[in-house]
Amino acid sequence: MLDRCLGARRVRQIQRALRHGKITLLCLFLTVLVLRGYLGAGKFGTPEQDFKEIKDHLYFRKRAEPHRVLEEAQTTTTETTTENKNYNTFDPTKIAVDEEGDDEKPDPSKPYSLGPKISDWDEQRTKWLANNPGFPNFIAPNKPKVLLVTGSSPKPCENPVGDHYLLKSIKNKIDYCRLHGIEIFYNMALLDAEMAGFWAKLPLIRKLLLSHPEIEFLWWMDSDAMFTDMAFEVPWERYKDHNFVMHGWNEMVYDEKNWIGLNTGSFLLRNCQWSLDMLDAWSPMGPKGKIRDDAGKILTRELKGRPVFEADDQSAMVYLLGTQRDKWGDKVYLESAYYLHGYWGILVDRYEEMIQNYHPGLGDHRWPLVTHFVGCKPCGKFGDYSVERCLKQMDRAFNFGDNQILQIYGFTHKSLASRRVKRIRNDTSNPLEVKDDLGLLHPSFKAVKVSSSSWSVLTTVQ
């Protein structure tokens, strides 16, 4: 009817204008939402506020999945095509298809196992430590021997700059670990083809714990996580009665079973029988193919907010803890007092504010221990955020941490965006009288005790 009043042409014009108008309004709406996401929230400190910010960011993710490491997977002949269609999973040890032969096919009738069952690890370990005083599990009282474990693919990144960021990331870890007397293991090998992708860390962790009884704590850290507080020492004594420390919130895990109620991109695991049992309980959802796919469906159904994709280690942990709290909960510490893992989206725009108002050593929202670039994936082609924003912020986070190292030597970056450094303290002919403001030159947490044997075989078997 309208066209008879206004004329067909006019009606078409109006219809076109309306369509354009709708599109314009939609774009405007999306822009506002995205801007709101970027600008972030105000204060931090409660899981709800942290969490709301993370949820907003995640709302617009292209493919919602936990991205705890920095890489783009390559297809191997043994990978399912489904896996690659849905998302780009991190596989720290993906193997080129052009290499000789396939891995041995696992026997489908045998349930997956991380290795031969061990039930007396605490006893084995105690005996070994007593017989090997040259390899103590404590460097000093309240200072356990820690191995930081991380890694990436043995293949060059698909995205040319990806390897550059992996390089900066490992330099960042080398710096923190040198200051804190922590050793590093950088993995580039896939030890178990069935546990490819984010699950690859489980066989690796088990292997390292069992090979190195002198390690008291193993610290897994994703390659897309960087240290941004060089002065913060983990409060080891806080965990004397716990075996597994992750950043997270009890309510989000045990009450809500929220899939991001904890983060497995940076965690501490004590070397003990309990941990071996935990790894065994954690692993069943991991074997790739039908097991992992079906497990993914269960996790999506059972966890709050979890999108559809194959089982990942983080969701599996939420599920495990959420359903078996009585069995595991007393030895798990969900830490939210400092950023053992800090989601980058709510931190990186505040670095200047932090520099203005705070100082290193706090480890929390005021000066985060770890800034973790979940979802960025500079090594691959498809991240969940704009490449430009990710890389720019990763440079800033790197420089934010690097400044704390450089100031030891009297230098700093010209700005958080700049690779260049400038001098902030002149050299003198009495270099040992220099006061480095942060006390990182010879930090107390690195000092060794050289004349006592009483603590050297201290164990905290759980």
Added chain:
Amino acid sequence: MLDRCLGARRVRQIQRALRHGKITLLCLFLTVLVLRGYLGAGKFGTPEQDFKEIKDHLYFRKRAEPHRVLEEAQTTTTETTTENKNYNTFDPTKIAVDEEGDDEKPDPSKPYSLGPKISDWDEQRTKWLANNPGFPNFIAPNKPKVLLVTGSSPKPCENPVGDHYLLKSIKNKIDYCRLHGIEIFYNMALLDAEMAGFWAKLPLIRKLLLSHPEIEFLWWMDSDAMFTDMAFEVPWERYKDHNFVMHGWNEMVYDEKNWIGLNTGSFLLRNCQWSLDMLDAWSPMGPKGKIRDDAGKILTRELKGRPVFEADDQSAMVYLLGTQRDKWGDKVYLESAYYLHGYWGILVDRYEEMIQNYHPGLGDHRWPLVTHFVGCKPCGKFGDYSVERCLKQMDRAFNFGDNQILQIYGFTHKSLASRRVKRIRNDTSNPLEVKDDLGLLHPSFKAVKVSSSSWSVLTTVQ
């Protein structure tokens, strides 16, 4: 006259054939020479044989210069264009031209200095060590505290795969250093704009020595050098009366002043007054621009076999030692009994033979401690060797070293060319009874002495 006998056309044909023939002969000649270079020499152990091989390889280098690190320089606004035309120098801290401002211009009337003169460093250091027993300069008797220093540019490599090889290289160093109780400092900052390029290590080394009196030896290692003997421990006690250890040959340096009579891509420098003086004596040829260019001419004239290019730190060291042996020679150890630096060209094709006939722990031509990819420059665009050969051989060298780490855990690469790993030892429920063949799991050179204070402040002040 010839054309009247044979006809003009025929003469032209003959001329063309002759030209083609000459070209063919030239190509054949070059091919033979290159092949001879690749095939390498037979036995090793004498500097003449090693040296001859190196000379043959160098003969065909596009731009003859020492390439001790793995990078392609970027032009900064403060760099001279001459520098970039002649060669591609490594500048571990080259700065992007798009960044704010220039560095401060040095005062041309003041002679270059690495820093304020210090004359009592041994005394300062002894006092500090006595007052800081928590930071001993010896880990165990005959085991000094060592800091391995390396680095690369803060910019992404021009060649996309370059950063991937930097990443593998640092992983390789992390592995060796973890086994040997050595800390790592990975530098990505240019501390002194005048000393850019290969000279950048001098201000860095001085800064680190003076900041860390607990370091007994600083081990500089280029980013294009990799550890290929994970079991070899440097014979520290051999150097108890020396302060500076480089791979090289006395005759080549002191008698011939041969520009590759020693190598500054991997060296040990004791933390003492003598070393500060050495750095001061070494540095004058370094400041970029006229000083470095003119010094380059002197070095080309004075050293045997040195091509034309600006002064580099290695040539300057040969010149310094060759002309001032009395002053420095007694504290310099030119080591040729093992490959503190091992030129890749004469090593990489022999890895399979080494695996067949020898074992790790030898450190010499039978199983080189270090394989150093001088001239490869995967980070840049223009290396001196084919990119394909360099990358392929770097992968092999990496895997050769990595196998020694993987075997600790029961794995090995499927071949020296393969990123994939395979199991060589099954897991058991008694992991601590495993014998790792190379004894690298808990090596004796890593064991700490936990109950003695007599050695902890041992100094070897020279």
